[in-house]
Amino acid sequence: MKKENKKTTSKKAAPQHETSILKNSRFIFTILLVITGIALALSFISYFITGTADQSNVDVLSNRNIPVSNWLGKVGAYLAQTLIFNGFGIAAFFIPKIFIHTGIFAFFGIPKARIKKCVFWDLFSLLTLSIAMGFFWNSHPELGGVIGYEMNLFFQDYLGTIGTILLLSFILVLLLLFRFKLSPTKFRNKIHTLNSNLKKDGKEENELNTTTETSSAPTTPKPIQPIIKTVENKEPQVSKIEVEKAAPIVEQKQEITPSQKEETQQTRVHSEKITSNEGDFVIETVKEEITVEENLASRLVQDFGEFDPTLELSNYQFPTIELLKDYGSAGITINQEELEENKNRIVDTLKNYKIDIAQIKATVGPTVTLYEIVPEAGVRISKIKNLEDDIALSLSALGIRIIAPIPGKGTIGIEVPNNNPTIVSMRSVVGSPKFQSAEMELPIALGKTISNETFVVDLAKMPHLLMAGATGQGKSVGLNAVLTSLLYKKHPAEVKFVLVDPKKVELTLFNKIERHYLAKLPDSGDAIITDNTKVIHTLNSLCIEMDNRYDLLKDAMVRNIKEYNEKFKQRRLNPENGHKFLPYIVLVVDEFADLIMTAGKEVETPIARLAQLARAIGIHLIIATQRPSVNVITGIIKANFPARIAFRVTSKIDSRTILDSQGADQLIGRGDMLYTQGNELVRVQCAFVDTPEVDLITEFIGSQKAYPDAYLLPEYVGEDSSGISLDNDISERDSLFREAAETIVIAQQGSASLLQRKLKLGYNRAGRLIDQLEAAGIVGPFEGSKARSVLIPDLVALDYFFKEEQN
């Protein structure tokens, strides 16, 4: 043991010694650079002061007897003559600047890249200035120097005088843009702030003038005023009147009421001298104080307006309604004969079963007509309900549904399909005033009800949607209708889709809007997910996103995404603390049965978690399945999906699985559906949107300026790869291991959340890194709520540690 200790001490001592030598030589070098720079600068200044006195002497540098006037002697005179007159003129001052700057930068250990950048721009400015000064060669040759003059002539030969001036102006613009980062927007903002400041000052001056006028108004000399200091709970003084002559001091404590506090914003002191008989006295008014965050926010809002999340794509154009196909007549054609015929048949059938009708009324919908019957008094409703099949048989129509009684009305409804159904076009529902003026977070125009009204629902309120139906009954069209609705109403900044499409063909068209509307895992190719492992990763990643969002909400002290975004828009949340505008995320899973069959619990668990918790933070799920059997739509999923859509299914059992009641088996297909949000069922004809229409819309959006990438979800490292072992195997380490170690050592705080923030990692990866750091002996073991201790004191020791490890 002792031996080992000795070994480590000697090994530790060696690098410390090395570093001290290194530090010393660096210090000497930096001092040398700065002194050289100063010397050059002095010799240049001296050159301009002593004028041409030394010009004829510099040639005889070797002759000790010739006197020179330069402050830095012959060498100074020689350097100044060479670099200024024979060189770059006054631009040569950039040379000592480079020396001094580099020296100072090196002293403070500023990264080399930054020093190089500085030197580059200085050399660039040196040449430009020198060429520009070349224009004055005839009157003042020392301004541009020989090199500046020659280069200037060269450009003039090729570009002419005007061309050279234009070129130099362009270079000046480049300098302002890239060197001084003076963008036009910054410039505008500066002018704006200057303007508003001027206005404010003007106002304040006016106010002050009024005060002084009133205070200097009295003609009779005032008696000597005492110094009055009003102190507000240690806040700056509110008013202070000073007289030259000594006077007693009266101090008053004054409470500031909350309302006063709100009024005040910023401390400003105005002083005004007033001459009275007794002498000058100064009035200092201290105005406007704090209410930190709120007022800062309102100031920001005042100066820059509310935060606009759409700003980055401010020129984004929503798709036009013309992109959607017009399927002929928007209205429904009422076939009187058909109506009459059906009515008679219903009345006759019911008569056969001894059910008398008091009244019958028909409401014609796009695909189905509803006959509302008011039975004679004394007729039992269950009797009619039981005759459902017989009535259907006598009407010889598929898809008869009897609603007995119609909720909210004392009538019985019989829905009979129309002989010639009308297509409900997406165009008609998107263009409807109901959808256009919908004040909803995520409005969806699903189609038209039986009374031909546009049926609009809010996905945010659902808050998740389950869609089921046998194959070919309109599920895919339904999904497209949902997505299209959102594309027509929501800006790319406001909503993002996560699309899971195991069939690989249904949602492919949405690839075109990847950088506008889609979200994906970092480093994954296509945004549309088609394979199962990726689905599991994405779902877990969404869970992480959910947790992160909850943290943000907690920090912002709000309850849901709407309030959070409101607060963010009002600039009351600081982006530097990780706050950002949160878009809604809509997860669409097609062929859910397929997923459950292959991935089972791995999919069900995150889905259930998201379904239970994600509503408040703006993640909404839409799940579609062909096979609505109980092992697919399990109890836990059903419980969290109160909003359900059933297209036609083949059996009553399937209908029960989806809707908890029958009915879906009696639908007629082709977009005929039942919608429920927990209570009654609504029969809706789904809006029809064809593939070419979706193609046009996505093309329209896709051809516009987009974000640099799809919306990136947090990284998720699968369970399989996160096998946490405390083996200190260097080859198995995360690629960010070293960076993580440095981050932890610099902060002297061993926490995964620190790594998450600094290295922008997902929780799992950060956790894994911490485990590896523990295994390596860089951080201590887990200590409950406290951060782990860091076992390496600084970066030098860490460097040494890594070197040791290599050996």
Ligand SMILES: Nc1ncnc2c1ncn2[C@@H]1O[C@H](COP(=O)(O)OP(=O)(O)OP(=O)(O)O)[C@@H](O)[C@H]1O
């Ligand atoms: N709302 C609608 N209005 C009119 N016709 C429709 C409607 N929805 C679907 N259809 C018709 O039904 C056909 C099948 O629809 P869709 O492709 O949506 O079925 P699906 O349920 O997704 O089938 P699968 O599960 O096999 O993919 C469509 O090609 C279309 O002709």
